Amino acid sequence: MNKSATIDSSILKNRLKTESQVTVKFMVAPFSADLIRVWKSTYIKPNNSDEVYKLIDKFNIAFFPKWTKIDVCKITWFTLVFEGLPKNCKSFDLIEDALEDGGFHFKNIKRNANDVYILEI
Numbered sequence: 001m002n003k004s005a006t007i008d009s010s011i012l013k014n015r016l017k018t019e020s021q022v023t024v025k026f027m028v029a030p031f032s033a034d035l036i037r038v039w040k041s042t043y044i045k046p047n048n049s050d051e052v053y054k055l056i057d058k059f060n061i062a063f064f065p066k067w068t069k070i071d072v073c074k075i076t077w078f079t080l081v082f083e084g085l086p087k088n089c090k091s092f093d094l095i096e097d098a099l100e101d102g103g104f105h106f107k108n109i110k111r112n113a114n115d116v117y118i119l120e121i
Helices: 003-019
Strands: 022-028 045-046 052-061 076-082 093-094 106-112 115-119
Touching: 052 115
Parallel strands: 022 115
Antiparallel strands: 022 076, 045 052, 045 093, 052 076, 093 106
8 A cells, every 4th residue: 555545544534533523612601600621521422322422622621620710701612522423313411520519411402414512501
C-alpha cells in the first residue's frame, strides 16, 4: 500500500467520525452559578439502548477538579462534543456522572437532523 492511500483512508475515517459527533452547547445565565466544571465521565445514552457514548471534547469549560469562572454580567456558553449516536436513536439522556452532588441530567432530548443541541443550565 502506498503512503497516499493510507493518508486518504485516514482523512476519510476522521471525516466520518467528525460528521457523526453530537454537539451540545450549554447556556449558563448570569448569577445562576459562580463557578462551573464538567466531569470527564459525562456521557450520552440513547433511550432505546443501554449503550453509552463518551464525551470526546469540551470548549470553554474546565474538567474536574479545576473550575471555570462565570461572568455575572453576561451569558456564559460552553460546548461538549460526544461520540456519534446510532441512526435509530430518536431521543437520548445526557448525564454528568459526577462523584459529588450537583451533576446534571437532561432527560429525553429529542434527536434532530444536525445533532447540535442547546441546553440551559
